[in-house]
Amino acid sequence: MDPLRYLLILAACVAVTLPLELVLGARVYRQPRRLLLALAPVVAVFALWDLIAVARGHWWFSERYTTGVILAGLPWEEWLFFLVVPLCALLTFEVLGRGPQLLRRAREARSTHRRATDGEPAQPQLPATGSSRGR
Amino acid sequence: MAAEYTIAAVAAPVAVVGLELAVLRTGLLRTVRYWVTVAISLAFMVPVDGWLTRPDATVVHYAEEQISGLRAPWHIPVEDYGFGLALITLTLLLWQRQRGRTPAEGEARDG
Numbered sequence: 001m002d003p004l005r006y007l008l009i010l011a012a013c014v015a016v017t018l019p020l021e022l023v024l025g026a027r028v029y030r031q032p033r034r035l036l037l038a039l040a041p042v043v044a045v046f047a048l049w050d051l052i053a054v055a056r057g058h059w060w061f062s063e064r065y066t067t068g069v070i071l072a073g074l075p076w077e078e079w080l081f082f083l084v085v086p087l088c089a090l091l092t093f094e095v096l097g098r099g100p101q102l103l104r105r106a107r108e109a110r111s112t113h114r115r116a117t118d119g120e121p122a123q124p125q126l127p128a129t130g131s132s133r134g135r
Numbered sequence: 136m137a138a139e140y141t142i143a144a145v146a147a148p149v150a151v152v153g154l155e156l157a158v159l160r161t162g163l164l165r166t167v168r169y170w171v172t173v174a175i176s177l178a179f180m181v182p183v184d185g186w187l188t189r190p191d192a193t194v195v196h197y198a199e200e201q202i203s204g205l206r207a208p209w210h211i212p213v214e215d216y217g218f219g220l221a222l223i224t225l226t227l228l229l230w231q232r233q234r235g236r237t238p239a240e241g242e243a244r245d246g
Contacts, residue, residue, distance in 0.1 A: 006194045009186055013179075037236075038229040046222055049143070058140045058201040065194040085219070086226035088179065093172040093227055
């Protein structure tokens, strides 16, 4: 398991944040083009920093706790790190942007439930739209 | 020579803020939502980075002469927070900049 350690840490980050997209309605994975355009410069800049830092001996990676697959001078786990960490931040940011909407929906769900138990017809759910894009 | 990672870890967030103020001008840094995102992200960075730098099973090693030597909590070099802050902030800035630039990919629908 040792060589998978770095990879498993990253996998845990993905797993923990996945419900933000699947349950809480963040739309990050579902905007692949926007995601690609936002992340490409980030990966480029930070991989360059990483390569310079490694070349100058600022830090180095354990051979025991990485798979040993090197991609353009860096362990491939390190490349994944520059995708996974930004993804986690974006998912957090998007869910926070949906906060007011999520609260309203929770309230609606409660009142719909009350009406339903009172035998009144439930109101149709408001379509939750892209207004989450507001800050 | 001063510790290079220490210098870079301070310079990077400053450079990202400069990029926002001079070029991107998204206004993101004035939103509560950004700061809450940073707080949550850095809080989650602690266990992740703590695991990567734990002394008994270190994934990433640092040259002592290139860091300040301040490590908190556990064995995390404080420089990593500057690195993380710059990484997260640049990501969010470019994400916001792409808002409305890229065709709304099904954004109007609710998933």
